[in-house]
Every structure is written in C-alpha cells, then in structure tokens.
Amino acid sequence: MKSDIIKKFYISKEVCKIIGITYKQLDYYDRTDFIKPSINGAVAME
Known part of the structure; x- marks a missing residue:
C-alpha cells in the first residue's frame, strides 16, 4: 500500500x-551551515 x-x-x-x-x-546560510537544504546543497546562480 502506498503512503x-x-x-x-x-x-x-x-x-x-x-x-x-x-x-x-539563503546561499550564505547554506555555505556557513546555518541552514542546510534537505535535498540539495547550494548551487551558485548568476
């Protein structure tokens, strides 16, 4: 049975x-380990 x-x-x-x-x-928080995404890490956007 599916969840x-x-x-x-x-x-x-x-x-x-x-x-x-x-x-x-958000990017800074990810890089300093203040907040970490649960799926993917930060990727630089330009």
Whole structure:
C-alpha cells in the first residue's frame, strides 16, 4: 500500500519568498551551515 504522505520540494526562489529572505542570504546560510537544504546543497546562480 502506498503512503498517504505527500512530499513537496521547493526551489531556492520559492524558499526565499516563503521565509522572506534574499537568495544571497539563503546561499550564505547554506555555505556557513546555518541552514542546510534537505535535498540539495547550494548551487551558485548568476
């Protein structure tokens, strides 16, 4: 029987909007281990 749990993944842009920070802040938090993504680490965007 399949689990009834629905998993939702968010891209960096969505996370920033949801928690009210800039992408640079999110990137800094990831690089300093303050906040770590549960799926993928930070990838530089240009």
